[in-house]
Amino acid sequence: MQFGRFGTAPEGSRIGFEKGAVVIPDDPVVPFIRGDGTGPDIWKATQAVLDAAVAKGFGGRKRIAWFEVFAGDGAHDRFGEWLPQETVDAIAHYRVAIKGPLTTPIGGGFRSLNVTLRQVLDLYACIRPVRYFENVPSPVKRPQDVDMVIFRENVEDVYAGIEWRAGSPEADRMIEAITAAGKKVRPGSAIGVKPVSEIGSKRLVRKAIRFAIDHGKPSVTLVHKGNIMKYTEGAFRDWGYEVAREEFGAHTVAEGDLAGAKPPEGKVVIRDRIADSMFQQALLRPAEYSVVATTNLNGDYLSDALAAQVGGLGMAPGANEGEEHAIFEATHGTAPKYANLDKINPSSLILSGVMMLHYLGWHDAAASIEGSVARTLGKKIMTYDLARQTEGATEVGTSGFAQALIANL
C-alpha cells in the first residue's frame, strides 16, 4: 500500500477489526516513529529486542513488518511539517503503532503532537502499568508493593485543550455567559473549560474493568475530585459505578455494598478514592491498589508519581488505546542532552513494546522480555540513570543494555 511521500509500506498484513475486537495476522505491519532527541537510540534498542523475542518465541512463524512513519523534528526536517497526514493515515490504517518521544514545538500554534495523535485517532485511554524490578533504585522503602495499572482518560478534561488567554475577547465572552448563569468570575480572568462526558467516562472505566476481569485483578479504584467538582469529577465516579453495576454486575461488587465483609471469590471490587487521598494511599499502602481508573489531570499526576516510586520515567511504559487503534510510547521526553550518545535507558520504550506484544496476543514473547529485564537488572547490568545510584552496578549504554536483554531472553 502506498502512503504518499513515505512510499510503499513493507510486505505484511493489516491488523483487522471484527465484532468489536482486533484480529491479529502473523505478519502485522506496524508503523513506528523513531522520535526526536534520544528517540533514535532507544528505538534501535527496542526494535532489536522485540524482533529477537518474536523470532525466539515463534521460530519464524510470526514477525512484525516495521513501517517507518514520521512526526516531530524528524518530519519537520524532511517534509516541513510536524505531523504529516501520511503518518495519521498509516496509523489509522494499520491500527497499531509505536513511537519514541517527540519534541513539542514551541509556538506556531501546535499544542502537542502527542495530544494531536490521541485526539485525531480518539485514543481515549492512556494505560500505564507501574511495577517494580529488583535492584532499581527507588526513593521509597517497599517499591515492590507497587503493582498497579492506571487507566487515565486521555481526550477530555484538560486535554480537551479548551482555554482562553486572560483579557481575550473569547475569555471575556465566556465570563459574560458565566455571569449571566449566576456564577461569579473575576473580570479579566483566563478561562479554561473542563469537559467530562458520560460516554467518555464510561468507555474509560469499561476498559479498566474489562482489564481487571481478564487479568484476575482484585479491584478497580475510581480516582476523582468529586467532593469539589461535583458535576465533572463527581459524575465520573457515578458513571463509573453505573458501568460496573449495569454491564459487569456478575463480575463486580461495590465496596460500599460489602460493608466491610470480604468480597466474594473472583469478584472485582469497585471503589472510589478522592484524588488527594489517593496520593497518600499510593505512598503508604500501595499494595492495596491494583487497577485505577481516573480523569485526565488526576491520572497525569498520579501515573508520574507512581513511576517515580519504582525508578522513574526511564522505566515506565505507556499505551494510548481507542476502540480499534493503539499507540505504544515511551512516557519520558526526548532528553535532548543525551541524543546520539548511546547512553539513555531504553526500558520505557522496550516495556511499551512488551505492552504492544500483549495487545497483539503474543504473550509468550512479551513475558520473555519482561523476564529478561528482571534478570538483567537482577545482575545489576544497567544504564547510567540507574547505575549512578546502585552500588556494584555494571554500567552499559543503550545498545549494551539491549544486547544484554537479548542474551538473557
Ligand code: NAP
Ligand atoms: P525529558 O526528555 O523526559 O528529560 C528530563 C530528564 O529525565 C533527562 O535529562 C534525564 O535526567 C531523565 N530521563 C528522561 N528519559 C530518560 C531515560 N530514558 N533514561 C534515563 N533518564 C531519562 O523531559 P524534558 O527535558 O522536560 O523534555 C524534553 C522534550 O521532550 C520537550 O520538547 C518535551 O516537550 C518533550 N516531551 C515529550 C514527551 C512525549 O513525546 N511523550 C513527553 C514529555 C516531554 P538526567 O538529566 O538526570 O539524567
